[in-house]
Amino acid sequence: MPELVTAHAAADPCDVVTAGEAMALFIAREAGPLDAVHAFERATAGAELNVAVGLARLGWRVRYLSALGNDSLGRHLLAFMAQEGIDPRDVRIDADHPTGFMMKGATTDGSDPPIEYFRRGSAASHLQATDIPPGVFPAARLLHLTGISPALSAGCREMVFALAAQARAAGRTVTFDPNLRPRLWPSQDAMIATLNELASLADVVLPGLAEGRLLTGRADAAGIADFYLAGGARHVVVKLGPQGAYYAGPEGRGTVPGVAVVNVVDTVGAGDGFAVGVLSGLLDGLPLDAAAARGNAIGARVVQFRGDCEGLPTRAQLAAEGPS
Incomplete structure (x- = not known):
């Protein structure tokens, strides 16, 4: 098992590699059902893209593997990545398939907003293992994956497992956030089997409490952590929402309290913010409890802003x- 996020020399170094679907996001400017909304503002979405943005803002060098359509939404996303300092070399432009997008409603009571996805047949859903650039892992410290990409298509699933295998063979750290999207899977059984197999290839697993219960059949955070530690993970951090996070690994176990938020504006993206906190903490060499505390802080910050x-x-x- 590799030492977590060990620094190393490389001809073309980067800190983090991630892969997934970048989408355009249209956010309602008024509360109510999406079919009644008249005005939207454009932003960006995609779990792995959110993590890439968060790590890049904290100064880490990020390579992001994706595909975009040769359309205005794709060009906007590519420009956004460049603005955020994300390395765009591994983003393929697909002339035959469109960029996916999603619409998100607005709420005034802190509840989860309504969301509709328009991603079937998107450029990113046509990614496959042959899109992995050669030699990426000798130049990277960490690979971050989520459970969304393997749900998009058989090709995406093969790509994600190939990335995990290559990263492990190169001795790099693999982190995994299940980020469940049940509607993208043919069955719940297929989702559980595939994501637990992918988790078995990860050094760090970041499930939410409800996700972990569904994936493992365990009732509490300690049981969920036991399941993934037994499967090969070195560290598990279970997101507990406002109650904080439960962490488990070689250095011990415990619960890091949550960060109180007075005004929740938009809950979408909180889990990705949590991942940014934990991953950046590990890259900074923090112990797991401190990394989890940073995850709580960034997740709490994200819900106070519109947009993912x-x-x-x-x-x-x-x-x-x-906490820093």
Whole structure:
């Protein structure tokens, strides 16, 4: 098992590789059902893209593997990545398939907003293992995956497992956030089997409590952690929502309390913010409890902003607001 996020020399170094579907996001400017909304604002979405943005804002060098359509939405996303300092070399432009997008409603009571996806047949759903650039892992410290990409298509599933296998063979750290999307899977059984197999290839697993219960059949955070530790993970951090996070690994176990939020604006992206906190903490060499505390802080910050990644902090903002 590799030492977590060990620094190393490389001809073309980067810190993090991730892969997934970047989507355009249209956010309702008024509360209510989506069919009644008249005005939307454009932003960006995609779990892996959110994590890439968050890590890049904290100063880490990120390569992001994806595909976009040769359309205005794709060009906007590519420009956004460049603006955020994300390495665009591994984003393929697909002339035959469109960029996916999603619509998100607005709420005023802190509840989850309504969401509709328009991603079937998208450019990213046509990714496959042959899209993995040669030699990426000798130049990377960490690979981050989610459970969304393997649900998009058989090709995406093969790509994700190939990435995990290559990263492990190169001795790199693999982190995995299940990020369940049941509607993308042919059955619940297929989702559970595939994601637990992928989790078995990860060094760090980041399930939510409800996700973990569904995937493992265990009732509490400690049982969920036991399941993934027995499967090969070195560290497990279970997201507990406002109650914080439960962590388990070689250094021990415990619960890190949550961060109180007075005004929840938009809950979408909180889990990705949590992943940014944990991954950046590990890259910084923090112990797991401190990394989980940073995850709580960034997740709590994200829900105070409209949009999926607008609340992700810079290094200066993180230092000013803590924990650093």
